[in-house]
Amino acid sequence: EADIYQTPRYLVIGTGKKITLECSQTMGHDKMYWYQQDPGMELHLIHYSYGVNSTEKGDLSSESTVSRIRTEHFPLTLESARPSHTSQYLCASSRDTSYEQYFGPGTRLTVT
Amino acid sequence: GIQVEQSPPDLILQEGANSTLRCNFSDSVNNLQWFHQNPWGQLINLFYIPSGTKQNGRLSATTVATERYSLLYISSSQTTDSGVYFCAVEHNDYKLSFGAGTTVTVRA
Numbered sequence A: 001e002a003d004i005y006q007t008p009r010y011l012v013i014g015t016g017k018k019i020t021l022e023c024s025q026t027m028g029h030d031k032m033y034w035y036q037q038d039p040g041m042e043l044h045l046i047h048y049s050y051g052v053n054s055t056e057k058g059d060l061s062s063e064s065t066v067s068r069i070r071t072e073h074f075p076l077t078l079e080s081a082r083p084s085h086t087s088q089y090l091c092a093s094s095r096d097t098s099y100e101q102y103f104g105p106g107t108r109l110t111v112t
Numbered sequence B: 001g002i003q004v005e006q007s008p009p010d011l012i013l014q015e016g017a018n019s020t021l022r023c024n025f026s027d028s029v030n031n032l033q034w035f036h037q038n039p040w041g042q043l044i045n046l047f048y049i050p051s052g053t054k055q056n057g058r059l060s061a062t063t064v065a066t067e068r069y070s071l072l073y074i075s076s077s078q079t080t081d082s083g084v085y086f087c088a089v090e091h092n093d094y095k096l097s098f099g100a101g102t103t104v105t106v107r108a
Helices: none
Strands: A004-007 A010-013 A019-025 A031-037 A044-051 A054-057 A076-078 A087-094 A101-103 A107-111 B004-007 B010-014 B019-025 B031-037 B043-048 B052-056 B059-064 B069-074 B083-090 B102-107
Touching: A004 A087, A010 A019, A019 A031, A019 A087, A019 A107, A101 B043, B004 B083, B010 B019, B019 B031, B019 B083, B019 B102, B031 B069, B043 B052, B043 B059, B069 B083
Parallel strands: A010 A107, B010 B102
Antiparallel strands: A004 A019, A019 A076, A031 A044, A031 A087, A044 A054, A087 A101, A087 A107, B004 B019, B019 B069, B031 B043, B031 B083, B052 B059, B059 B069, B083 B102
16 A cells, blocks of 8 residues: 655645645655646646656646655645646655556645 | 547446446557546556556456557446546656546446
């Protein structure tokens, strides 16, 4: 069973605020990913990491940034939130590429 | 990038019915996963199945990699099976590409 956690689960915040979405996994997985999903739509990869100090942008352009200082932790930061950032953000991890990805419960972000 | 098409987009079932969901993809794949997204947004892993056939209770899946499709079978559907089912594939770029999903509604 995968152990991957995201906090907060829900967040309502005003325009211009800085926010950090947390993602942690206890499986020792090297590969971690952030996806963005609008209601009823498919998931789009926005960031990924192959290990500590490795971060790459995904297929969907995003104004967010990520860091990977520790294997188990992959936070996502928005410096100045806007209503267009309203979405669900899902974190995932895997033992290696081409291996099964496991997802956290997601963070539903609303920017007013 | 690789294209992933899921059909049908929507499916309404009576409790107890069987159904088949399809996933077509445009290139060879190293990874293929089926997920169920529950009403709270959580993605639940159903199958990791880049090829072959697997079964887990009332669910089973088959991937025919040479013909570039995968099928997810739901037998004796229950109301708890409702939700969105996603197929996701990885070609050779180490990233999962998702289909648009099939929304399943099981009525009691």
